[in-house]
Amino acid sequence: MTYIITNLCIGHLDQSCIAECPVNCITTDSNRAYINTEECVDCGACEPVCPVDAIYYEDDLPINLKNEIDININFFKE
Ligand code: SF4
Numbered sequence: 001m002t003y004i005i006t007n008l009c010i011g012h013l014d015q016s017c018i019a020e021c022p023v024n025c026i027t028t029d030s031n032r033a034y035i036n037t038e039e040c041v042d043c044g045a046c047e048p049v050c051p052v053d054a055i056y057y058e059d060d061l062p063i064n065l066k067n068e069i070d071i072n073i074n075f076f077k078e
Contacts, residue, residue, distance in 0.1 A: 001042065001057065001058045001059060002035065002037040002040040002042055002057075002058055003035055003040055003042065003044065003046060003047060003055055003056065003057055003058065004035060004037075004055070004056055004057075004058055004061060004065075004068050004069055004072050005017070005026070005032065005033045005034055005035050005046075005050075005054055005055050005068070005072060006054050006055070006056060006061070006065045006068040007032065007054075007065070007068060007071075008052050008053065008054035008065075009031075009032040009033050009050075009052065009054040010031050010032045011031070011032075012032075012051065012052050012054070013028060013031070013032060013033065014050065014051050014052070015028065015033065016046075016049040016050065016051065017033060017046035017049060017050055017055060018033070019049075020045040020046050020049050021045065021046055022041070022043060022045065023039055023040070023041055024039075025039035025040050025041075026046065027075070027076075029075075032054075033054075034071070034072045034075040034076070035055075035072050036072075036076045037069075037072055037073055037076075038076070042057075044057070
C-alpha cells in the first residue's frame, strides 16, 4: 500500500507535498503531481498539507478515484 495523488491536483500544483516528502518521491508534470509508489515509504506527511485534499492512502481512495493508482504507477514507467 502507498499514498496516491489524484486528479484533484490538476490546476493547483501547490507543491507543499514535495516540500514534506522525506524521500523525494513526488514529481510533477505541467498539470499535476504524482507519487512514485516504488519509493513512497507511506509516512503520510504529504497528505495533510495538500490544500485541495488530492492525496489519499491507497485503501481510502473513493471508488471514482481508484484509477489514479495506475495513473501514478504508469507516470513513472514512461
Ligand atoms: Fe512522500 Fe511520505 Fe507522501 Fe509517500 S507518504 S509520498 S513518502 S510524503
